[in-house]
Amino acid sequence: MAARKTTKKPNISKEELLEYYREMLLIRRFEEKAGQLYGMGLIGGFCHLYIGQEAVVVGLEAATEEGDKRVTSYRDHGHMLACGMDPKGVMAELTGREGGYSKGKGGSMHMFSREKHFYGGHGIVAAQVPIGAGLAFADKYLGNDRVTFTYFGDGAANQGQVAETYNMAQLWELPVVFVIENNQYAMGTSVQRATKSPDFWERGAAYGIAGEAVDGMDVLAVKAAGEKAIAHCRAGKGPYILEVVTYRYRGHSMSDPAKYRTREEVQKVREERDAIEHVRELLLTGKHASEDDLKEIDKEIKAIVNEAAEFSKESPEPALSELYTDIYADA
Amino acid sequence: MATQILMPALSPTMEEGTLAKWLVKEGDTVSSGDILAEIETDKATMEFEAVDEGIVGKIIVAEGTEGVKVNDPIAVLVEEGESADDIAAPAPAAAPAEAPVAEAPAAAPAAPVETVDAAAPDYPEGTAMKTQTVREALRDGMAEEMRRDDTVFLMGEEVAEYQGAYKVSQGLLDEFGAKRVIDTPITEHGFAGVGVGAAFGGLRPIVEFMTFNFAMQAMDHIINSAAKTLYMSGGQMGCPIVFRGPNGAAARVGAQHSQDFAAWYMQVPGLKVVMPYSAADAKGLMKTAIRDNNPVIFLENEILYGGSNDVPDLEDFTIPFGKARIWREGSDVTIVSFGIGMKYALEAADKLAEDGISAEVIDLRTLRPMDTASIIKSVQKTNRLVTVEEGWPQGSVGSYISSVVMQEAFDYLDAPVMTLTGKDVPMPYAANLEKLALITTEEVVEAAKQVTYR
Numbered sequence: 001m002a003a004r005k006t007t008k009k010p011n012i013s014k015e016e017l018l019e020y021y022r023e024m025l026l027i028r029r030f031e032e033k034a035g036q037l038y039g040m041g042l043i044g045g046f047c048h049l050y051i052g053q054e055a056v057v058v059g060l061e062a063a064t065e066e067g068d069k070r071v072t073s074y075r076d077h078g079h080m081l082a083c084g085m086d087p088k089g090v091m092a093e094l095t096g097r098e099g100g101y102s103k104g105k106g107g108s109m110h111m112f113s114r115e116k117h118f119y120g121g122h123g124i125v126a127a128q129v130p131i132g133a134g135l136a137f138a139d140k141y142l143g144n145d146r147v148t149f150t151y152f153g154d155g156a157a158n159q160g161q162v163a164e165t166y167n168m169a170q171l172w173e174l175p176v177v178f179v180i181e182n183n184q185y186a187m188g189t190s191v192q193r194a195t196k197s198p199d200f201w202e203r204g205a206a207y208g209i210a211g212e213a214v215d216g217m218d219v220l221a222v223k224a225a226g227e228k229a230i231a232h233c234r235a236g237k238g239p240y241i242l243e244v245v246t247y248r249y250r251g252h253s254m255s256d257p258a259k260y261r262t263r264e265e266v267q268k269v270r271e272e273r274d275a276i277e278h279v280r281e282l283l284l285t286g287k288h289a290s291e292d293d294l295k296e297i298d299k300e301i302k303a304i305v306n307e308a309a310e311f312s313k314e315s316p317e318p319a320l321s322e323l324y325t326d327i328y329a330d331a
Numbered sequence: 332m333a334t335q336i337l338m339p340a341l342s343p344t345m346e347e348g349t350l351a352k353w354l355v356k357e358g359d360t361v362s363s364g365d366i367l368a369e370i371e372t373d374k375a376t377m378e379f380e381a382v383d384e385g386i387v388g389k390i391i392v393a394e395g396t397e398g399v400k401v402n403d404p405i406a407v408l409v410e411e412g413e414s415a416d417d418i419a420a421p422a423p424a425a426a427p428a429e430a431p432v433a434e435a436p437a438a439a440p441a442a443p444v445e446t447v448d449a450a451a452p453d454y455p456e457g458t459a460m461k462t463q464t465v466r467e468a469l470r471d472g473m474a475e476e477m478r479r480d481d482t483v484f485l486m487g488e489e490v491a492e493y494q495g496a497y498k499v500s501q502g503l504l505d506e507f508g509a510k511r512v513i514d515t516p517i518t519e520h521g522f523a524g525v526g527v528g529a530a531f532g533g534l535r536p537i538v539e540f541m542t543f544n545f546a547m548q549a550m551d552h553i554i555n556s557a558a559k560t561l562y563m564s565g566g567q568m569g570c571p572i573v574f575r576g577p578n579g580a581a582a583r584v585g586a587q588h589s590q591d592f593a594a595w596y597m598q599v600p601g602l603k604v605v606m607p608y609s610a611a612d613a614k615g616l617m618k619t620a621i622r623d624n625n626p627v628i629f630l631e632n633e634i635l636y637g638g639s640n641d642v643p644d645l646e647d648f649t650i651p652f653g654k655a656r657i658w659r660e661g662s663d664v665t666i667v668s669f670g671i672g673m674k675y676a677l678e679a680a681d682k683l684a685e686d687g688i689s690a691e692v693i694d695l696r697t698l699r700p701m702d703t704a705s706i707i708k709s710v711q712k713t714n715r716l717v718t719v720e721e722g723w724p725q726g727s728v729g730s731y732i733s734s735v736v737m738q739e740a741f742d743y744l745d746a747p748v749m750t751l752t753g754k755d756v757p758m759p760y761a762a763n764l765e766k767l768a769l770i771t772t773e774e775v776v777e778a779a780k781q782v783t784y785r
Contacts, residue, residue: 069532103565110563119531119568124555130521131556134528141484141510141534164521171516326566327600329624331652 014288024054050078052249055275057082059222071119072151074109091312099315126159136176155186173238183248188260201243211241335404388415460641468610472617486513487539523549540576557626558601575629589758591722604699606630608673610640615650653700661691665709668719669695679775714745715782746782
């Protein structure tokens, strides 16, 4: 993976650094809790954790403005928390309860929030890519200057509909940022075993789409790249591709046998490149926070996550009558 | 020796056309590949090239002539020194290999069939009517809704500058501009997904598939993205979108372009499925489809596009989903169909009447929601049911109807329900085999006689 472009002496405020730290930590602790609840049988089915990739969504969300949209795959918990959705509603959806964002009818992979402009949560690999372009199409048609972030993985990048979407997005100059979260593994298949052209962002060149790769373990670098991409789109220059090079610490889903990579490989990334540790260091070395300050934040986050977990256990299962609701909207 | 130049068939379903313009005159020498004339079909204006070389001895059909039948002689080509009169009376052309004309009539009945709607009429009695083709009715339905709501737009292959592969979107680009009538690249999976995203984003897309055969590439977005999202989002994220285009067999286009998808789509909760037969229904249901807040599959039929019927001349004519239309009242047997199947059902009813069998003919018009109540009500009267469709037998629309009738009106049945379908084969190309694969009026007549024990 790309070497970290060391953030130039970060021209960034203490408040911002603390905010990123808090948000990344929330995602990590939330996902750890989800893993526990899964182990306890409170969460069923598929559950794809985002641990390791936190800097991607936190950095990009920091670059957005109100009204910008986002859409992603099934590995979506982090995106929802980063765009401000309520951890209680997300966790209760994981447990399949009435208090979940989809009233328990969507599950881990299918949550939405019109209020936060979060358009899912899509379970078919790469299906969200043309959908994201369609959201951008709507914004352009309606004449506002909003931008859509369309997230997908290195696995999805090999799907045919991604190529189809690149072509249309550039043809129609749609304000969409294609964010390729390259976490190195499509389920259990490494990038090297899936493609001979591993620099995914360069594929945009075939369609005339500008893009770049960025270190996805450095939240400040991600934010800077996101700002550049958004400016490109808002200026009416069409789509932009950001390949955010990151790493997934946990398995593809909870049932991952972890046979396709070594424990040492994972451990090395955790020790040397962890995105949260990076910000923690910046905070401490820049004297923006003390160890005690950070401990206090850890406590706050833990409380939020525990509250979400409690809510997700206490919220009742949906009423049986919900089986037959929400199939059709009122004509 | 002199040869006749015949009116060409320029599309699989063409039966006649307008000889718009001659580009050669008598006495001109032509060689193969030269453009002889412009011929206008109901779909497009096309150039007609010479196959042989020679001298244009005589122009038989003057330019501007409408309704020139396929294979009628339109000119005579002679060799040096010959006269056009060397061909005496225009002999009937050698049997053309193409276009089984008799098998692919413009399906809408030439003479308006007596229409009775027992339940409730779609428009007030005494409403002024105008004659329109299904094609025009569909176009008008879309245009009216586009005038009414700025968020409605049309996208698909060849919908704009080409004016529609089957001319359904003719004139829409001129009226609404390129922002709202959008030619897409050939990329069904991709543009179906873009349409779904646009619907999530607040627009009302009409996505045209050049034919529904190509929508199989887009099936994931139709089912997984469009149909299921409202449910998966607990009611938050609706998808108001219309997927439309011709469905089913045209004529002689082979297995990959001849499938009826009615039964497939009808199975999916979250979708609404419309399959009109008449021009009036095409228009009224199209307008309802565009206003509906759910994904609607609108299955048209190439052979029906050119058929004309009376369409109510109303400012805002809509037809609700889930309401069948009784085309013909009868007492001996109920024939239920939809889309092009109605052609066979109505023809069969005429023939049955000659034999003293009174058939009630019901057009479902929408398959989901389906007006099974009207079927049951009719069966309670006739005690016999025949269903007619073009699709395949296993898991057919008819087999669903049959199961509903068994469960809800078993005691009323005096004979087994007959579910007539296309044959259980991929559509063959050969004219005789294709004819055999399709459902026929005779089969409907036979089935009706069987269940009435005649």
